[in-house]
Amino acid sequence: MTQTQDVSLTINGEVIARTIPVRQNLVDFIRTEAQLTGSHVGCEHGVCGACTLEVDGQMVRGCLMLAVQAHGSAVTTIEGFGERAAKLRAAFLARNALQCGYCTPGMLASALSYIESGGSADSDEIRAHISGNYCRCTGYQAIVLAISDVIKGQS
Amino acid sequence: MTGPLHEFDRPNSYIGKSVPRPDAHRLLEGRGQFVDDLTLPRMLHAAFLRSPYAHAQINGLDLDAARAVPGVVAIYTGPDFVDIVAPYVGTLTHLVGLRSPPQMPLAIDKARWQGEPIAMVIAHSRAQAEDAVALIEADLDPLPVCCDAETALDDDAVVIHPEFGSNLAWERMVDVGDVDAALAEPDVTVVERTFRFGRHTGVTLEPRATLVDFDPSEDRLTFHYSGQAPHMMQFILAHHLGLAEEDVRVIARDVGGSFGIKIHTYGDEIASAAAAKLLGRPVKFVADRYESFLTDIHARDHVVKARMGLYPDGRIAALDFDDLTGIGPYSMYPRTSAIEANQILNLTGAPYELPNYRARARVVFQNKNMMCQYRAVGHPVAMAICDGLLEDAAARIGLDPVEVRRRNLMRDDSYPRASAAGMKLDDLSHQKALEKLVQDIDYDALRADQAAAREDGKYLGIGFVSMVEVTNPSPMFYGIGGAPISAQDGATVRLDAGGGLRISSSITEQGQGTNTILAQIAAEVFGVDIARVRVTTGDTDTTPYGGGTWASRGAGIGGEAMLQSALALKGQVLDVAAVMLQTDAASLDIQNGSVIDASGERLSLTDLARTVYYRGNELPSDLKPELIATRHYRVTDFPFVFTNGAMAALVEVDTDTGLIRVLNFWAVEDCGRVINPQLVDEQIRGGVVQGIGGALYEECLYDEEGQMLNATMADYLVPMAGEMPDIHVAHIETPSKTSTLGAKGAGEAGTGGAPAAILNAVNDALRPLGASIWQMPMTPERVLKALGKV
Numbered sequence: 001m002t003q004t005q006d007v008s009l010t011i012n013g014e015v016i017a018r019t020i021p022v023r024q025n026l027v028d029f030i031r032t033e034a035q036l037t038g039s040h041v042g043c044e045h046g047v048c049g050a051c052t053l054e055v056d057g058q059m060v061r062g063c064l065m066l067a068v069q070a071h072g073s074a075v076t077t078i079e080g081f082g083e084r085a086a087k088l089r090a091a092f093l094a095r096n097a098l099q100c101g102y103c104t105p106g107m108l109a110s111a112l113s114y115i116e117s118g119g120s121a122d123s124d125e126i127r128a129h130i131s132g133n134y135c136r137c138t139g140y141q142a143i144v145l146a147i148s149d150v151i152k153g154q155s
Numbered sequence: 156m157t158g159p160l161h162e163f164d165r166p167n168s169y170i171g172k173s174v175p176r177p178d179a180h181r182l183l184e185g186r187g188q189f190v191d192d193l194t195l196p197r198m199l200h201a202a203f204l205r206s207p208y209a210h211a212q213i214n215g216l217d218l219d220a221a222r223a224v225p226g227v228v229a230i231y232t233g234p235d236f237v238d239i240v241a242p243y244v245g246t247l248t249h250l251v252g253l254r255s256p257p258q259m260p261l262a263i264d265k266a267r268w269q270g271e272p273i274a275m276v277i278a279h280s281r282a283q284a285e286d287a288v289a290l291i292e293a294d295l296d297p298l299p300v301c302c303d304a305e306t307a308l309d310d311d312a313v314v315i316h317p318e319f320g321s322n323l324a325w326e327r328m329v330d331v332g333d334v335d336a337a338l339a340e341p342d343v344t345v346v347e348r349t350f351r352f353g354r355h356t357g358v359t360l361e362p363r364a365t366l367v368d369f370d371p372s373e374d375r376l377t378f379h380y381s382g383q384a385p386h387m388m389q390f391i392l393a394h395h396l397g398l399a400e401e402d403v404r405v406i407a408r409d410v411g412g413s414f415g416i417k418i419h420t421y422g423d424e425i426a427s428a429a430a431a432k433l434l435g436r437p438v439k440f441v442a443d444r445y446e447s448f449l450t451d452i453h454a455r456d457h458v459v460k461a462r463m464g465l466y467p468d469g470r471i472a473a474l475d476f477d478d479l480t481g482i483g484p485y486s487m488y489p490r491t492s493a494i495e496a497n498q499i500l501n502l503t504g505a506p507y508e509l510p511n512y513r514a515r516a517r518v519v520f521q522n523k524n525m526m527c528q529y530r531a532v533g534h535p536v537a538m539a540i541c542d543g544l545l546e547d548a549a550a551r552i553g554l555d556p557v558e559v560r561r562r563n564l565m566r567d568d569s570y571p572r573a574s575a576a577g578m579k580l581d582d583l584s585h586q587k588a589l590e591k592l593v594q595d596i597d598y599d600a601l602r603a604d605q606a607a608a609r610e611d612g613k614y615l616g617i618g619f620v621s622m623v624e625v626t627n628p629s630p631m632f633y634g635i636g637g638a639p640i641s642a643q644d645g646a647t648v649r650l651d652a653g654g655g656l657r658i659s660s661s662i663t664e665q666g667q668g669t670n671t672i673l674a675q676i677a678a679e680v681f682g683v684d685i686a687r688v689r690v691t692t693g694d695t696d697t698t699p700y701g702g703g704t705w706a707s708r709g710a711g712i713g714g715e716a717m718l719q720s721a722l723a724l725k726g727q728v729l730d731v732a733a734v735m736l737q738t739d740a741a742s743l744d745i746q747n748g749s750v751i752d753a754s755g756e757r758l759s760l761t762d763l764a765r766t767v768y769y770r771g772n773e774l775p776s777d778l779k780p781e782l783i784a785t786r787h788y789r790v791t792d793f794p795f796v797f798t799n800g801a802m803a804a805l806v807e808v809d810t811d812t813g814l815i816r817v818l819n820f821w822a823v824e825d826c827g828r829v830i831n832p833q834l835v836d837e838q839i840r841g842g843v844v845q846g847i848g849g850a851l852y853e854e855c856l857y858d859e860e861g862q863m864l865n866a867t868m869a870d871y872l873v874p875m876a877g878e879m880p881d882i883h884v885a886h887i888e889t890p891s892k893t894s895t896l897g898a899k900g901a902g903e904a905g906t907g908g909a910p911a912a913i914l915n916a917v918n919d920a921l922r923p924l925g926a927s928i929w930q931m932p933m934t935p936e937r938v939l940k941a942l943g944k945v
Contacts, residue, residue: 021282037192038185040411042360043444047868050360078185089183093175096837099666101182102189102360102411123881131877134868136360136412137666139844139905140876142837 007071011036012080026070027051027062030077038078038105042134049133052106053077059113078105085112087153091146099137107133111147121151166747167682169675170896173833174685176671178664188408190364190381195437198366199228201427202284202440204274204291205449206266209522209861210298210315213264216274217292224290226283231430232274233263239429241395243420245486247636250493253325253518255486256316260422260429265298267315267484268524269861270449272422277430277438300522302861304481305458307519315484315520324486325493325518329500331575332511337473338464346548347462351930352536353854354456357529358873361411362442363451365424367431377404378428382417383663384703389695390639391420391489392428407693410665414530414845416451418705420488423450448866453855454495454529455931456481457536463544469554469562473511474504474575476540480518483525489638492526493518498533498625504541505574506585506621506799507563512575522861530842532706534624534907535849535931542620542911543918543929550922556619556915557598560589564621574623579793582889585621588801588823592619595885596803596821609923614808615818616922618915619801622908626707626826626900627796627893629789643789644708645699646717648677648724650782652768654748654761656683658720659691661701662713667902668834669709673717675830676896680721681728682745683760699785707900710830711796712788715894719786731767731780732758788894796891798899800824802843804912808920810942813935815851815917817880824904825887828897835901836884842905843882848874850910851932 008017009029016034027039030053042050044063051062054076085108091097098104107130114129126144135143181187204216218230242257262271274291278284301313307322315322338345366379376398380388385405393400410417423440431438442450461476478499482492496516504512549559564585565572571581598617605615633640646660658677664670670690678685691697699716702708725745732750733740735758742752750758766773767780774780790796805819822839829835852872856864865871882905890897910931918927921941928941939945 023282031191035194036185037189038187040189040361041191042362043868045444045867045869048360089180092183093179096173096176096179096668096833098179098182099668099837099841100359100361100410100412101179101187101666102409104182105185108183127876127879131875134358134360134873134875136358136414136845136873137841138837139840139842139882140874140879141840141881144876 005068007068009070009073009075011075012077020067022066022068024067025063026065026067029067030062030075036077036079040102040105049106049110050103052109052133054109059109078108081108081112087150088112088115091149095142095146095149097138097142097146103133103135107135107143114147115150119151121148123148167679167684169679169685170830172831174671174675174831176668177674178670189361189411190366190379191441193366193379195366195368198437198439199277199279199434200281200284200439201430202276202281202288203272203423204288204293206262206269206271206273208266208295208297209269209302210300211266212296212298213262213266213273214294214296220290220292221276221287224283224287226279227276227287228279229277229430229434230274231261231426233259233261236260236426236429239433240425243395243488245488245491247491247633247638249636250325250491250497253486253491253493254319255324258485258488260426268522269863270524272426275426275430277434300861302522302857302859304456304479304519304521307481307521315522322520323517324482324520327497327500327516329512329514329576334473334475334511334513337511338462338475340472342467343464343472344548344552345462345464346544346551348544348547348929350459350461350540350543352455352457353932354453355849355853356448356451356453356855357414357416359412359414359416362444362447363417363421363424364441365427366437366439367428368437369431369435371435374398375402376428376432377406380405380407381410382407383413383665383705384418384640385663385693385695386661386700387640387703395425396428396432405695407663413665415528415532415705419452419490419527421450444868445866448855448871449524449863452487452527452529453524454526455536455849456526459536459540461540461544463548465548465552467552469549469552469559471507471509471563474509474541475513476503478514478516480516481521481523481526482518483523484520485525487525487527489640490528490633494528495533499537501576501578502533502537502623502625505576505578505623506565508565509575523857530845531903531907534903535846535910538620538622538908538911539914543914546618546915546918557589557593560619560621564589578797580797581793582827582891583797583799584825584887584889585799587887588799588825589621591885591887592801592803592821592823595823595883601805614810614920616806616808616916616918616920618804618912618919620908620911620915621801622799624707624798624800624900624904624907625795626798627711627790628706628708629791629794631794632706641700641702643787644701644713644716645785645787646673646713646720647699647783647785648681648720650724650728650760650764652764654759654764655687655689656681657689658717659698660713660717661699661703662709663693663704665704667704667709667838668831669704671834672710672714672830676714676717677721680718681725683748687748699787707902710898711891711894711900712790714830714898715896716786716788718896719788720784723784723786727781727784728763731778732763734775734778735763735766790893793893796893796899798826798901798904800904800908802908802912804916806913806916806920808917808938810924813938815933815938817847817913820880820909821883822905823885823887824901825889826901827889827891827899829886829888830898838901839884839905840882842903843909844874844879846906846909847879847913849931850913854932
C-alpha cells in the first residue's frame with residue numbers, strides 16, 4: 001500500500017513531477033499535489049461526474065484513473081479551460097445554470113466535449129450527454145438551455 | 156432632472172429583476188472555496204471506524220496494529236471523549252413528551268445503527284487514517300434489532316433504549332370537529348388508503364466536510380463548515396467542548412449543496428473538533444460517499460393510514476389519518492426528529508376548508524440511520540395525503556380534480572384566518588393559483604391529448620396539487636423550545652471611502668443566490684450600482700448574529716433586515732450630506748452613488764465618505780457621522796409566513812414495464828415579493844426535480860438486519876438530466892404584510908408539492924385499469940404490483 005512511483009504530468013501547461021503512492025487517483029493528485037482544487041470529488045466511484053477533466057483530449061473521470069496512468073499525459077482542468085469555455089461560462093451565468101457550483105466544473109467539462117465534438121442543440125441529446133453528471137440544485141433545465149444557447153450561437 | 160421620479164423609473168432598480176449572480180464567476184472558473192479545498196499548516200486528517208452492525212455490544216477495540224501504521228498521530232474511542240465532550244440530547248420543550256437519550260460523538264458501550272462512529276484515527280493523510288481504521292480489531296457482539304417502524308411498538312419488539320420501556324419517542328394528536336360523525340353521514344363518500352413514503356436522503360454533491368483548527372494559546376476554535384447555520388454551530392461547539400462562545404468561530408464559505416442535511420450535530424464532526432482541541436492543530440474530516448449514505452440524516456419514512464369523506468357536492472366532510480414514522484435510534488440534536496411528524500399534522504389539509512380534522516403522529520426509534528429535517532420537511536407527506544385522497548374521492552363521485560379543488564380551496568378573500576390545525580394564514584392565493592395553472596396547462600386540450608393517447612394504447616395521467624409551504628419561521632419554530640437557533644437575522648451595511656458598500660448578513664449562501672439578493676436589496680434601497688456592493692456571509696466573527704438559511708427564511712427574514720439597514724444607512728448619509736450641503740435632508744436622495752436633489756447631482760458618495768473619514772476637520776464638531784448601520788428582523792405576529800402554490804404533472808405510465816416518465820410539469824407559485832425572478836424560478840425547478848426524485852426513484856433500502864443495501868451512487872437512484880422534464884414556472888405575487896419587503900420563501904415548494912402531483916398523475920393514468928398506487932418511490936416493480944402483473 002505504500003508503494004510509490006515517479007510521475008510527471010503536464011497540468012494546464014505546467015509540468016508537475018512527484019513521487020506518489022501508486023494507489024493515488026488522478027483527481028486526488030491534481031487536488032493535493034498540483035493544488036488545483038477546481039476539480040471536485042463527489043462519489044469516488046465514477047457515477048456523479050464532479051471530477052470530470054481532460055486527459056490527452058479525452059474527458060475522463062478523475063476518480064477512476066490512477067495518477068500513475070496519466071504519467072506523461074497532458075491534463076486540462078476547469079482552471080485551464082480558459083477561452084475554450086468562455087461562451088459556455090457566459091451562458092451558464094446568463095441561465096443561472098449553477099447554484100452551489102460543486103458540479104459545475106465537471107458539468108462544464110462534459111458540456112465542452114459535447115460542443116467541441118459537434119453536438120446538436122437538441123435538448124434531448126444534450127440531456128442524454130450530461131446524464132453522467134449529477135446536479136442536485138438546478139433540475140438540469142437551465143444547464144441544458146445554456147449548452148443549447150452556445151451551440152445555437154455558433155451555428 | 157424634471158419632476159419627481161416614479162419608483163419604477165429609479166436608477167439602481169434591482170428588486171424584481173433577474174440580476175445574474177456576481178459570485179457565479181468564481182464557481183465557473185474553479186475558484187470556489189469548499190471546505191476540502193482548504194489546507195492549513197500542520198493539518199491532520201480523520202477517518203472513522205463505523206459500526207458494521209445496526210445494533211451491537213462493543214466489548215473492546217484492539218488498536219495496537221492501527222497505531223503502528225505510518226503517519227498515525229492519534230486514535231480515539233468513545234471513552235476518550237467522556238471528559239472532553241458534554242453529551243447532547245435531541246429534545247425540545249415545546250414538543251411535549253419527546254424523549255431521546257444523551258448522545259456522544261463516538262459510541263461507548265453499544266452501537267445503535269450501521270455507520271455509527273466507534274473510533275477515530277488521526278493521521279497525516281486520509282489514506283493513512285483509512286489504512287489504520289482497517290487494522291482496528293473491534294470485538295463486537297451483534298444484538299437483536301428493531302428496524303421496522305411498523306413493529307417497533309409491538310410488545311415483543313427489541314427496545315433500543317431499555318430505560319424508556321418502549322420505542323416510542325413522541326406522540327401528538329390533533330382533533331378538530333367531529334370526524335367520526337362526519338364520515339358516518341349517509342351521503343358522504345369515504346375513501347381510505349395506506350400511504351408509504353420511503354426513506355430518502357439529501358445526496359449533496361459535496362459531502363459533509365469540516366476543518367477544525369484550535370489555538371491553545373487563546374483557547375480559540377475555528378470551525379470551517381459546509382453548512383447552513385454558523386451561529387447554531389458556534390453554540391453547539393462551545394457548549395459541548397467547554398469553550399466560550401466568543402472563542403468559537405464558524406466559517407462557511409462555499410457550500411456544495413445542503414438541503415437541510417448539513418444543519419445538524421454529527422458525531423464525526425464533533426469528534427473532529429474534540430481531536431483538534433486535544434491535539435492543538437488542524438483536523439480535517441470529509442465524509443466519503445459511503446459515509447454520507449450511512450450517516451447524513453435521512454428523511455420521510457412514514458406509513459400513513461388515511462381516509463377522507465366527500466359530500467355529494469364535492470365538499471370535504473372530514474380528513475382523518477394516523478402517521479407512523481421511524482427516526483433511527485436517537486432524535487437528532489438540536490432540531491429533533493419529531494419536527495417532520497409535527498409539520499405533517501400542522502400542514503395536511505391546510506389549503507382547504509376542513510371542518511373536521513383528526514390526525515395522530517407517532518415517532519418511533521429504530522436501528523437505522525437517524526431521520527431529521529430535509530428540504531420541505533413534512534410537506535411531501537402532508538400534500539400527498541390530502542391531495543391524494545381528494546383526487547381519489549373526487550374520482551369516486553365523478554368529479555373533476557380541478558372542480559373538486561374549486562369547491563374546497565380557502566377563498567382568496569377569506570384571510571386572515573386559521574387552518575383546521577390552527578395555523579395562522581394570511582396573504583394566500585389558492586384560487587388565483589389554481590385558475591392560472593388551469594390556463595397555463597391548457598387543461599381541456601391536455602385532457603383531449605390524454606384521451607387520444609389512450610386510443611393509441613398509451614396511459615397518460617394528469618395530476619394536481621394545491622399546497623402551502625412553511626417559510627419565514629418565527630421563534631415559535633425552535634427557539635421557544637430551547638434550541639440555540641436564532642429566528643432573527645441581522646444585516647450590516649457600511650459606506651466605504653471609495654463609495655462602495657460593504658454588507659454582511661447572518662443568512663448564508665448555499666447556491667440559492669443569497670448573496671445576490673442581499674446585494675440587490677442594498678443597492679436599490681441605498682442607491683448605488685450593484686457592482687459597488689460586496690457581500691460577506693457565513694462567518695460568525697464578521698456578520699451580525701442570526702439563524703442562517705433554512706426553512707425558506709433567507710430572503711424573507713434576512714432580506715428584510717438588509718432592507719431596513721440600507722434604509723437606515725441612507726438616512727444617516729443624507730443627514731451628513733444635508734449638513735455638508737447646508738440644506739434639508741428631506742430634499743435629498745441617493746442615486747447611482749451620488750447625493751442628489753431636484754436639480755441633479757450635488758455630492759458624490761466618495762466625496763462624502765472621504766470627507767468623513769479623512770477630513771473630519773471640515774465638518775462641524777457637533778456632527779457625529781455614522782456611515783454604518785445594522786438592523787435585525789424577526790417575524791412576530793405569525794409562527795410562520797405561509798406561501799401557496801398549485802402544480803400539475805403530466806406522466807406516462809408504461810404498463811408493460813412499470814416505468815413512469817414525467818412528460819411535463821407546471822408550477823404556479825406565490826412567494827410574495829419576488830426579489831430575483833430567475834433565482835426563484837431555478838429554486839422551484841430544482842425543488843421539483845428533488846420532489847420527482849422522492850416520488851419515483853430515491854429510497855434508502857435496508858434489509859431486516861438494518862444493513863443499508865444501496866449506499867452507493869451506483870445503487871441509490873437520483874434524478875439525472877435524461878429523465879427530467881422541462882418545468883414551467885409562473886408566479887402570483889401576494890406580498891406578505893409582515894414586512895416592508897413582502898418576500899416569503901420559495902425553497903421548499905417544488906420538493907413539497909411535486910410528489911403529490913406525480914402521485915395523482917400516475918393514479919389518473921392507472922384509473923382506467925382499476926389500479927392505484929400509494930407508495931413512494933413509485934418504482935417500476937411497485938407499479939407492476941399495483942397492476943397485478945407481478
